[in-house]
Amino acid sequence: MSNYNWCHGPECHTQQTQSRVRGSGDNKVLRTIKIKQGRFGGYQSELWTYFCNQRCLFDFIRKHITSIIAIAPRRDALETPIKVKKEKYKSYRYEFNSGTNNETRRVPYQATRTTLESK
């Protein structure tokens, strides 16, 4: 098995960057980027071993979105059980220039905090 892939971006070989220039004299070409496996220390390797950059990734997605969706179509909404917790707590807001000498006042009020917890 080779230790590299050619970028799968459909327009990769048309982007005018010096890193894509190959050949000599009057026979120069722009070539698809060769991607070494394990680059970026394996960071998001499921993506970045096939695409040299985000533009190539999104060019590929735009071109093949219908086929990609057909692999795993979603016909119904998915749901995750969740617990919604509401709690009241004392907080403060600031009223600027509202004091007797136009100073900022710190005014207490009853605040509500909503948090989501996994079930």
Ligand SMILES: [Zn+2]
């Ligand atoms: Zn590319």
